[in-house]
Amino acid sequence: MGIGSKWYRKSLLTVAGIPLVEKLSTSYGKRLARRFIAGETLDEALNEVEALNRLGIMATLDHLGEGIRRLDEAAAYRDQYVKLIEGIAERKVRSNVSLKPTQMGLALNPAVCYSNIRDVVKQARGRRNFVRIDMENTPYTQATLDLVRRLHKEGLTNVGTVLQAYLFRTAQDAPGLLREGVNLRLVKGAYKESEDVAFQKTSEIKDSFKGIIKLHLERGAYTAVATHDDEIINWVKTYVRTKGIPKRAFEFQMLYGLRMNVQARLAKEGYRIRCYVPYGVMWYPYFTRRLAEKPANLMMVLKHMSALKR
Numbered sequence: 001m002g003i004g005s006k007w008y009r010k011s012l013l014t015v016a017g018i019p020l021v022e023k024l025s026t027s028y029g030k031r032l033a034r035r036f037i038a039g040e041t042l043d044e045a046l047n048e049v050e051a052l053n054r055l056g057i058m059a060t061l062d063h064l065g066e067g068i069r070r071l072d073e074a075a076a077y078r079d080q081y082v083k084l085i086e087g088i089a090e091r092k093v094r095s096n097v098s099l100k101p102t103q104m105g106l107a108l109n110p111a112v113c114y115s116n117i118r119d120v121v122k123q124a125r126g127r128r129n130f131v132r133i134d135m136e137n138t139p140y141t142q143a144t145l146d147l148v149r150r151l152h153k154e155g156l157t158n159v160g161t162v163l164q165a166y167l168f169r170t171a172q173d174a175p176g177l178l179r180e181g182v183n184l185r186l187v188k189g190a191y192k193e194s195e196d197v198a199f200q201k202t203s204e205i206k207d208s209f210k211g212i213i214k215l216h217l218e219r220g221a222y223t224a225v226a227t228h229d230d231e232i233i234n235w236v237k238t239y240v241r242t243k244g245i246p247k248r249a250f251e252f253q254m255l256y257g258l259r260m261n262v263q264a265r266l267a268k269e270g271y272r273i274r275c276y277v278p279y280g281v282m283w284y285p286y287f288t289r290r291l292a293e294k295p296a297n298l299m300m301v302l303k304h305m306s307a308l309k310r
């Protein structure tokens with residue numbers, strides 16, 4: 001059962017908001033989420049990144065937090081990201097950063113959000129680093145693309161974003177962003193979206209995914225293919241081999257805690273591979289999205305839970 005299992009995804013994404021479910025999850029909290037989260041502090045996360053780097057795996061660090069309620073929270077996250085960029089530079093680890101626009105205040109005040117993200121991107125530019133703006137659900141798609149384009153127009157080109165293959169609009173968004181030289185991570189899409197705006201069938205999502213990957217690789221745009229799906233990974237490997245596209249022209253990306261053996265193997269095979277490493281205390285929404293994506297993830301956690309009870 002993959003992303004196409006509508007019932008599974010819908011049920012988990014729905015129960016995720018129920019207080020009792022939240023309570024149960026938080027009571028097992030840290031220990032369960034630890035499978036997908038690198039720790040609560042910056043130091044813990046940087047230790048994990050060092051270990052990944054030793055295996056030839058690069059990282060992108062995500063200080064967890066989204067859907068904030070007040071702008072001072074956004075300012076605090078901005079400051080955390082500034083510290084994170086400094087931490088990466090001091091420890092000399094191979095990592096960039098990923099952040100969520102709602103964490104920086106997009107839903108509350110787009111102007112303040114812009115200014116917060118610009119501060120982070122400027123800090124990263126000073127340290128020759130890169131900022132990835134994660135893509136959230138459709139209320140924020142246009143605003144996120146606008147924000148990234150505006151930063152590029154200001155000369156801040158060390159920032160990129162994400163395109164979700166499940167959205168119909170991605171076929172129109174991709175060519176323009178490519179022309180403008182925006183660095184993109186390509187994904188299937190993680191949120192519950194309606195059939196008015198998004199493909200629902202696994203086969204359609206995969207076709208759309210392959211279509212945008214192909215477009216990027218053909219145009220020679222450095223891109224990130226973020227997936228754990230063997231079919232897509234093998235398809236990319238074959239495609240680049242037949243077209244003579246060098247391995248350094250793109251990277252694979254996977255999430256921390258998922259398929260770590262595959263990540264290490266790709267590094268050994270000479271592919272660029274980057275692990276998305278979340279850390280921090282606000283792990284709950286991230287954790288439930290991971291469980292909603294795949295029954296295997298839930299099973300893994302349930303097994304862990306029974307081990308904890310013993």
Ligand SMILES: Cc1cc2nc3c(=O)[nH]c(=O)nc-3n(C[C@H](O)[C@H](O)[C@H](O)COP(=O)(O)OP(=O)(O)OC[C@H]3O[C@@H](n4cnc5c(N)ncnc54)[C@H](O)[C@@H]3O)c2cc1C
Pocket residue numbers: 001002003004133134135136162164187188189190191226227228229230231253254255258259275276293294296
């Ligand atoms: C680095 C990264 C960043 C992301 N950023 C965003 C973002 O900004 N916005 C967004 O909406 N989404 C994001 N996503 C999530 C993405 O959209 C998908 O929801 C998620 O990656 C699940 O799709 P998948 O292609 O990995 O594989 P799935 O569709 O979950 O699985 C397909 C197949 O892959 C194989 N597989 C997958 N996982 C496993 C496993 N654990 N063990 C064994 N086999 C497995 C199985 O064969 C499975 O049938 C990101 C994902 C990654 C990896």
